[in-house]
Amino acid sequence: MKIIKNGDVCTPAGFAACGIKAGLKKSGNTDMALIFSETPCESAGVFTSCRFAAAPVKQCIETLKKGNKCRAVIINSGNANACTGKKGLENARKMAELTAGKLKVSSSQVLVCSTGRIGVPMPMDKISKGIEKAIASLSNKGGGEASAAIMTTDTFAKKAAVSSRIGGRNVTVAGMAKGAGMIAPDLKGLHATMICIITTDADIERGFLQKSLVESAEKSFNRITVDGDTSTNDTILVLANGVAGNRKIRQNSSDATLFRKALDYVTTQLARQVVVDGEGVTKFVTVKVEKAASEKDALKCAKTIANSLLCKTAWFGCDPNWGRILAAAGRAGASFNPDKVDLYFDKTCAVRKGMGSGIPEEKLAEIMRNEEFSVRLVLNSGKSACEVWTNDISYEYVEINADYHT
């Protein structure tokens, strides 16, 4: 497996993309991206489980259900097209139709994603002109621009790419993602104002592609949380156009293992970038829970710690107030004996058998002054473990969210 530095969604063969200004953002920044494959793609998706799923989420689901090979994804930022009723769904479908018409493909081959403010009707005149402009701007060098055009409160574009020798050919998997706030995972589905588009030139079975995406998302995007809040528009899509000409990747083959490794690399890299770019983030914190009675218990503890406002503000302040970490674990609903619990900051033991280890607070504060550190809770109640990636909560987080208008 070879990591491709500065790779983007156009790195796999046969994809073009662009990022243009449709005039949806007050800031005047680019706000529309288009990804196009020269050949039809096996496609798969994972979506928010929020009851207020946005119109574009519904459009993606209904389109993927048809089983067509897709050709394009049209994405806008600056407007979520969520809580916009029947008209919103009509508009999402119209976005697919307009894109399809100009690209001369079927509208059931076009997927739609939106991100931005909830509850604002989509300005279809701007969208329509934007789509025209986007199609005229398509280029096999447009991947970087596409990843910039989907940003909202993001401060950098998120990209990753990797290539592997699979089925006799070089197969490339690449992706882009956006998301900085309203980021929180859930075991049942995917949550976050998070959009991630993965492209690959692999030739792959559709069923295995969907299964791979679900499992890969579970171990990447489903293991991050920025603010514990969740969204209406979360979408991960993968398009596989088969241009690499490899032997078709099928489940339970050695090719499948290689593909999964490449896909996992891309989803993990993108998920970590979302946390690094979390709103107002100053620190990247890995929360590990080990020796839990079950993986479910480990995950309950890790997510409760990672979402605790008191833990996150203490991390921001480099305050080694480990009592907050234990208190969060204690209310997580996991089963363990509090008198057996150990806690580490990186490799330094802060708590042994449920009590302070006696380490001077300054030693712990020193670790917390790093931009990245880990909190490792050892429950000593079983054999299960898990890892969640999160961040601190700063003044800037409050500032960004006290008045958010893209």
Place this chain on the structure above:
Amino acid sequence: MKIIKNGDVCTPAGFAACGIKAGLKKSGNTDMALIFSETPCESAGVFTSCRFAAAPVKQCIETLKKGNKCRAVIINSGNANACTGKKGLENARKMAELTAGKLKVSSSQVLVCSTGRIGVPMPMDKISKGIEKAIASLSNKGGGEASAAIMTTDTFAKKAAVSSRIGGRNVTVAGMAKGAGMIAPDLKGLHATMICIITTDADIERGFLQKSLVESAEKSFNRITVDGDTSTNDTILVLANGVAGNRKIRQNSSDATLFRKALDYVTTQLARQVVVDGEGVTKFVTVKVEKAASEKDALKCAKTIANSLLCKTAWFGCDPNWGRILAAAGRAGASFNPDKVDLYFDKTCAVRKGMGSGIPEEKLAEIMRNEEFSVRLVLNSGKSACEVWTNDISYEYVEINADYHT
């Protein structure tokens, strides 16, 4: 029922109290309170369900289990005596013994509460001298001082008192509470760095007293959240000394109804004061959920909204970003049809049938500029309702919690 303005834990007959400086707080503020009843009290308690329950919580539970009539509660702030192991429990028991010895009562008649930093050994020399000083300072005018001495990040002392004609006598119920951060409710138990002591001169059956406390806490302290975080030391105690000389209050009597009304008034007032004084709070927000399929669904939605960091920061900024409220309700795990949902800010409709009502944002922002407003989510899916009291999250919240040392 008559509300007693400026009433405190010494307002019911037969109680003395005090608040003194034991030297536990760096600030030099008072940090120890003692409440003493001249006659033995029927006593009841509700406690944290956090797995890391603090030593004083264990001491209270073991003492109440003995079924003795209690005489005193000794409370310190500045140190939580949590995550302090066997030595911590010994110290909590020792606090009861020292208090009992000087008061010439049994140590199984003394309850202990602690609040402050987790994981710091209790300085027993200071505690011992403090207890001596506290006993010498007991006065039937000391209720106000007691309520000040239990504060940590609180900015005002929380008190409430009411009297009712019950069983032929004037019966008084009064209480004090502390708590500003690590405040979050849970259906199964009581959570929060919250200590609440209720005194009453009522003559009442012990079993009914405990049942009343559980039910009353469920509709008051269990309906508040400041930061969604929870604690190791939460305690509500009620002491009933019977000095009023009323006909003994028994379950299912008209006296019982009158007592419950008085108790509910005190718990509700104190719970609301905790939210008003929440760390960094600028707004008191009532989250109402109506026409839910079940009370459980209503509570899920209300608590998810009340704990959502994105909702709370938007409230702080007077940003009428109602999409965040719907998104929170949508991930709460409640069952409802998103296309039927209405949302109101006070009496102004923001969302009708899952879509923006068309009201100008400025109208909603105007409501949000008040110090108190309500958010009312009408699910139109059933007949159940609930109400939760919460607050916004401000820069000051982050400041307070980035470096907390009492």
